[in-house]
Amino acid sequence: MLEIRPEDWLTRRRLEDSGPMLVFHARDKLATGLARGSFRLLGALADHAVAAGWAAEIVPYARETVDLAVAQGGHLHVVLEDRPVYAPNVFHAVPGYLRGWWYFDELATRNNSSNRLRQFDxxxxxxxxxxxxxxxxxxxxxxxxxxxxxxxxxxxxxxxxxxxxxxxxxxxxxxxxxxxxxxxxxxxxxxxxxxxxxxxxxxxxxxxxxxxxxxxxxxxxxxxxxxxxxxxxxxxxxxxxxxxxxxxxxxxxxxxxxxxxxxxxxxxxxxxxxxxxxxxxxxxxxxxxxxxxxxxxxxxWFLRQNCVEDHPRALPAVLACIRAKGIRIGADEGFY
Incomplete structure (x- = not known):
């Protein structure tokens, strides 16, 4: 079970000195749901990271904390918030328009997601x-x-x-x-x-x-x-x-x-x-x-190609997104 860390837990020193971490940044309601295991896909991602020897943590969302993570440049950060931020080590994940479907996007969520830039044919x-x-x-x-x-x-x-x-x-x-x-x-x-x-x-x-x-x-x-x-x-x-x-x-x-x-x-x-x-x-x-x-x-097209289902079976698609950023979490068929 994931633990919600205190607000001052994530520091530059910790980011610099720690081994690889998967860090979820979430406000109270989403943080609590994630800690309880209510979000199956993110839970599967956390389990995958832990099995690969990573730490998996939840920290309270704060703009300053995300900015610190971006500036430090390491680890993998999943931000459960609408604020647009691009960084090589950041993804955005929030519930989508239909329950059971989520964003997992490297630009932002909802109106600012990368979906808005894609052509539908x-x-x-x-x-x-x-x-x-x-x-x-x-x-x-x-x-x-x-x-x-x-x-x-x-x-x-x-x-x-x-x-x-x-x-x-x-x-x-x-x-x-x-x-x-x-x-x-x-x-x-x-x-x-x-x-x-x-x-x-x-x-x-x-x-x-x-x-x-x-x-x-x-x-x-x-x-x-x-x-x-x-x-x-x-x-x-x-x-x-x-x-x-x-x-x-x-x-x-x-x-x-x-x-x-x-x-x-x-x-x-x-x-x-x-x-x-x-x-x-x-x-x-x-x-x-x-x-x-x-x-x-x-x-x-919107849901299956641009969003992810809140189910462990969608984990390979999430790992493919992470791999496309050049980040490897444990054994991955995309790396040799």
Whole structure:
């Protein structure tokens, strides 16, 4: 079982004097989960390192500690945090958009991950395999009403068919993110652009009380605007188009085969329309709904080629990433 070290445990002297170490940098919740063995892939990586004679440690995340690790240049550091940092001895690992899939990226996570730089070509993804993979994921998440946050039971609140489904998030742009429209700007633009379609706006569990109050004031059923806490999966099943700034719901919409309009920087924009000018939302929605999106192939490509499954069977893929940085942990088929 991994131990969470004190905040002042990792020092330059320790980095200089210690044998090879695998060091996980994580905040409280992720550190505790890792120490308990809740993350199977990272646990398998730690076991592999220990079996090879390395030490495996967890230290509380702090920017200064990561900077120290980067400056020292040795060992292998896995940072469970969104702050972008590139270094020859650093990887980034956080849970992805669908539970059970993680980032293991040498640049960053989510919107700043290396996925954003990759070109998606659906011709290079096997169609039958993608259909089966997508179907298994859809079966895992949709009938079970499964999402990153707890949802109301399916069918508890009615959702008008053919609606626009807008998913709110924090009004303040998170650090390390880029939003082209604020959440209120997107909502206001959608109210003006909805045409004959009902607009359903779902608040986010993390919205502050004043943000929830602002969203609630937009509720006007007589004008076709509905603020609702209906299940994400009811909204996605009923909508003609999903709208969000950068929420993970944009990715979940691909499980429902729904077109998506984003209003911020993401690493899954290859399969959506990105809006930067709120006056052009009608055009963006029309473009999104007019296209036959390769959702099955995109989800397969994104998860299987750019993320890792939280399972020990994904360890070879992680070791291949580590090997590509020139780091060898024990016996490895890539070295002779």
């Amino acid at each position: 659906p011709r290079l993804v096997a169609g039958k395999f993608a259909e089966g993979f997508h179907a298994r994921l859809a079966e895992q998440f949709i009938p079970e009403n499964f999402s990153k946050f707890e949802q109301l039971p399916r069918g508890q609140l009615s959702v008008p068919p053919g609606c626009l489904a807008l998913f709110a998030q924090d009004f303040k742009t998170p650090r390390w993110h880029s939003h082209y429209l604020s959440v209120p700007e997107l909502i206001q633009a959608a109210i003006l652009a909805r045409g004959d379609r009902p607009l359903c706006i779902k608040p986010h569990p993390n919205n502050a009380p004043e943000e929830l109050e602002w969203i609630a004031r937009q509720n006007a059923p007589e004008r076709g605007v509905h603020v609702t806490d209906a299940s994400i999966h009811d909204l996605l099943a009923a909508c003609d188009c999903a709208l969000t700034v950068t929420s993970a719901v944009g990715f979940e919409a691909f499980l429902h085969r729904k077109p998506v309009v984003l209003a911020g920087q993401t690493d899954f924009a290859q399969n959506a329309i990105t809006l930067t000018d709120r006056r052009r939302l009608p055009e963006a929605m029309a473009a999104a709904m007019a296209r036959d999106w390769p959702h099955e192939k995109f989800v397969t």
